[in-house]
Amino acid sequence: MSRPIRTIAAAAALLLAAACNSASTSGEPADKSGSSVRGVTADSIKVGGIVSMTTASGYSKKDTDLGARARYERANAEGGVHGRKIEYLGAEDDGQDPGRNLAAARKLVQQEKVFAVSPMSSVTFSGADFLERQKVPTFGWGTVPQFCGPQYIYGFGGCMVPTPGGTITQSWPEGLAQVLGGAKGKSVAILANDNDAGGFAIRTYRQGFAAAGFQVSYAKPIVPATSLPSDWSAYTKEILRSAGGKAPDAVVSVMQTPYNIGLFTALKRAGYRGLLTDPTDYDPGLLAKSATRQALDGVHVLLSFEPFESDSPAMTRFKEDIRKTAGKDVPLNMHMMTGYMSADLFLAVAEKAGEKLTVDSFQKAAASYSDTGTMVGDRDLAKGRKEAFGCGALVRLKNGAYEVSSPFACYEPIPFG
Template sequence: MSRPIRTLAAAAAALLLATACNSASTGGGSGGSGTSDARPGTSARGVTADSIKVGGIVSMTSASGYSKKDTDLGARARYDRANAEGGVNGRRIDYLGAEDDGQDPARNLAAARKLVQQDKVFAVSPMSSVAFSGADFLDGQRVPTVGWGTLPSFCGPEHIYGFNGCLVPTPGGTLNQTWPEGIAQVLGGAKGRSVALIAGDNDAGTFGIRTFTQGFKAAGFAVPYAKAVVPATSVPSDWSAYTKEILRSGPGGTAPDAVVSVMQTPYNIGLFTALKRSGYRGVISDPTDYDPGLLAKDATRQALDGVHVLLQFQPFESDSPAMRRFKADIRKAAGGRDVPLNMHMMTGYMSADLFLSIAAAAGKDLTAASFQRAADGFSDTGTLVGDRAEPKGRKESFGCGALVRLRNGRYEVAVPFRCYPPIPFR
């Protein structure tokens, strides 16, 4: 599997995720506050002779009803396997589970403080929330933190890692072209094709629009509509104003060839339903709706039918050894039940996997400093997100990508998992 050379935080493919994942908040916490068990850089907080204490922060609940609770199951599945195999250099992982931040910045920072100051964890993995206001605090306390790198806080800070790298592009960095190139394959080429981009009315949405506009234009698409206009605080009950503008945005007032949404599931269901009722027959795509659990309701299944979803990991439909192992680990953690797989499980699983891999490389003398030294020279290949390397991951994505399509109640691979050359981000 080739390594995705610089990929802006998937900005093109990940910011999308970032935005798609929701909205963006970069650390607003107090990096220097709080107490530590030892001198900065040498702290072994949470590490004993036979255990490593780890916690998580996940948006189990949110005001919109969107939940990432299965992120916790994914992390637990990976930690359980590590313990079954003897732990990390002889130490078991004492996984405390994930704190629910409710997708609220104040609760996110409070959860970070609790895990460090009260629970005395060595690491926070997974961290999956768009309200990552605890970033500065965790980095200041030298707490290894691993999550989905769809926010700026995963790009640069010394102790914070994206499980598939930094997905948010910065000037002088690069854009991952997985999404634009994947859509081009679905359409049989980008020449003469147009794409409409829509996002929430917040900072993340604005940045996502900027990012993806550049990426799709670089791939050869016309982008006649690119707006971050949907209220970020509540799902619209009437989508007609948005669909009318989108469907007249193509050449000569025609509909665009593709509509790309960088929003969460509740928004996508409303938008996609409205587009289909308006008679739209083009390609519809988003980065969040790869979840068999969404298919339980007829209205949701109909809204998502035919939608192409961007992934930054191997599709569950693949049959690689790594995917078979992932499925077995999830099944075991779920008590032997075959639970519907979703991307949140993968987020938790691969966050835990990256933490475990670096911790193993750090050796028996595990401290914040030794973990950091190991991270600075870490690399491996053939994972579910492609090849990984640090400190590259603080500035670039090392995930590739695929597109899956929902058809007749089942997901199928529309564009296989692969990597694409990045482009400079301006």
């Protein structure tokens, strides 16, 4: 099809869609507030989520849904948002599959008629363009590029994936420098999966660790993303001689838990005695199995939020909310925090938008929204389109329990180049 014909066809499709939308709106009875805003009535705001509850590797983010539900339930108990209760539909499981992610986004918007998607937690965010075109406010952990730049998609910690003209947060390298007594003369090896996210992570962290003063002796996105290696020796051999024929001072894994368990176990068996670190394995539930606990013992985990070991009022409230929604004491994990803080930021912006909630009023509120002292640091949504909020901590698993190895703090970012 020639370009002019494609253009005409696209325009016709847009006109048809507009006509259908207009017809459906006029054919539906107005709610008692007279609102025609998708997902908003006089007494409710409809919200849904998209979460990788199941994956091919067995890794699950299902507790993201629990975290979001806990925050929405507290909001409703406190009277809702300007008198409107949050009608949370729960999270669709995308199975970490691109097709299912897009299908989930379409279902929530076209069938369920949600006002917002919060949380969205998946490394596969193929539904981003659809949600952006449909002007659906969407909140999640901004660890994939789709959270960086769009007008309607927000990371609760900002844009965690650097973009041209943006910055790189230094909480990981600076935190490790504290643990190691400085970065000068120290070497790091960085390993990631063989996919787009892994390649970008290598590019980012290579620059970040070098800027902090580390020698980056190895940085490769070469581990298959679709299946766990049965033999890690090819990777460990390279890593263990990457620092001028010697082992590096630290091994940085930018992968999910099943991969980290395999890699770290193989490194320990090969005699590695350096520092191990990843951004994933802060989950007390992992400690239930002795093999998992042994594999992750000594690992320093990066957090982009306040550690659960904190006794701040916000953390105390978070724990109480989770306990109430779960109906019992449950092991806390970072997925709960992802859901909770996604919901928390959505609620904060919706509150600022005022009683007349529309997509436009919501976007206007978001454009100037900022606050301080939250469990993810100081939030600034204008800044967060291109930058992370720059705060983090490290916790170490030791003798079956987590302890803070580098306190939660905010660091000056560096330009991304």
